[in-house]
Amino acid sequence: MGCCVSNDATGGEINTKLQQEQLRDNSERKLLLLGAGASGKSTIFKNVKKTQGDPMLEPRAIQDTKRTLRENLVEFMMKLLSKSQYFYESNKEKYADCFIAENEETFSHIQMIAKQREKIIRHDEDMTDSEMAQMGKSLAYLWKLPQVKATFAKRCGQFSFPDNLEFFFDKVSDIMNTDYSLTEEDILKARVRTTGMFGIFLRGKKRKCF
Ligand SMILES: Nc1nc2c(ncn2[C@@H]2O[C@H](COP(=O)(O)OP(=O)(O)O)[C@@H](O)[C@H]2O)c(=O)[nH]1
Numbered sequence: 001m002g003c004c005v006s007n008d009a010t011g012g013e014i015n016t017k018l019q020q021e022q023l024r025d026n027s028e029r030k031l032l033l034l035g036a037g038a039s040g041k042s043t044i045f046k047n048v049k050k051t052q053g054d055p056m057l058e059p060r061a062i063q064d065t066k067r068t069l070r071e072n073l074v075e076f077m078m079k080l081l082s083k084s085q086y087f088y089e090s091n092k093e094k095y096a097d098c099f100i101a102e103n104e105e106t107f108s109h110i111q112m113i114a115k116q117r118e119k120i121i122r123h124d125e126d127m128t129d130s131e132m133a134q135m136g137k138s139l140a141y142l143w144k145l146p147q148v149k150a151t152f153a154k155r156c157g158q159f160s161f162p163d164n165l166e167f168f169f170d171k172v173s174d175i176m177n178t179d180y181s182l183t184e185e186d187i188l189k190a191r192v193r194t195t196g197m198f199g200i201f202l203r204g205k206k207r208k209c210f
């Protein structure tokens with residue numbers, strides 16, 4: 001068992017520090033954001049940073065966002081292709097608009113994505129600029145297919161699909177270009193899973209958000 005004795009001078013200093021902390025604490029308004037995944041917590045943080053004139057994302061998070069976007073575009077195109085087949089096979093009349101006839105061109109684009117998919121998921125550094133650009137062309141071609149659009153339109157209540165991904169499919173060729181940089185709108189619309197607790201200070205108001 002330990003015993004601690006302090007002289008008056010040290011005790012006074014501690015009391016002053018505690019009072020100062022207390023005063024600072026009393027002047028702060030703390031806001032705790034809680035919510036289910038994809039309910040918009042990180043987006044609020046990005047918007048607050050933007051309002052304060054700060055970068056919405058750190059350079060590393062920008063890289064992560066680009067990677068996640070590319071990965072999602074490939075993964076969810078594969079999902080749309082498989083769902084279109086699944087819908088059609090489950091009811092050929094009802095889902096006739098989902099049937100993708102395999103002509104040579106369509107087949108070559110599907111093959112390209114299936115072949116390069118692993119490289120995107122593994123974030124393979126060996127992927128060449130031209131392979132990446134070709135992926136962009138194939139994804140853009142498939143996204144324009146009416147049968148893919150019809151499948152996408154039937155997603156509600158049938159299969160999960162990230163918010164705002166259609167916005168990114170509309171410019172998938174740019175995103176798959178190695179020179180692609182995220183715009184402010186891209187940063188706000190991109191969904192990147194975050195874990196843990198984050199805090200920011202609202203400048204000038206001495207307010208902290210978690
Ligand atoms: N349309 C729309 N999308 C939003 C809004 N807030 C967030 N999102 C989108 O919802 C997705 C998930 O948001 P995020 O902030 O990452 O959710 P978190 O998991 O709670 O941090 C992202 O794609 C956001 O762009 C909003 O007010 N309107």
Ligand SMILES: [Mg+2]
Pocket residue numbers: 041042043192193194195
């Ligand atoms: Mg988040």
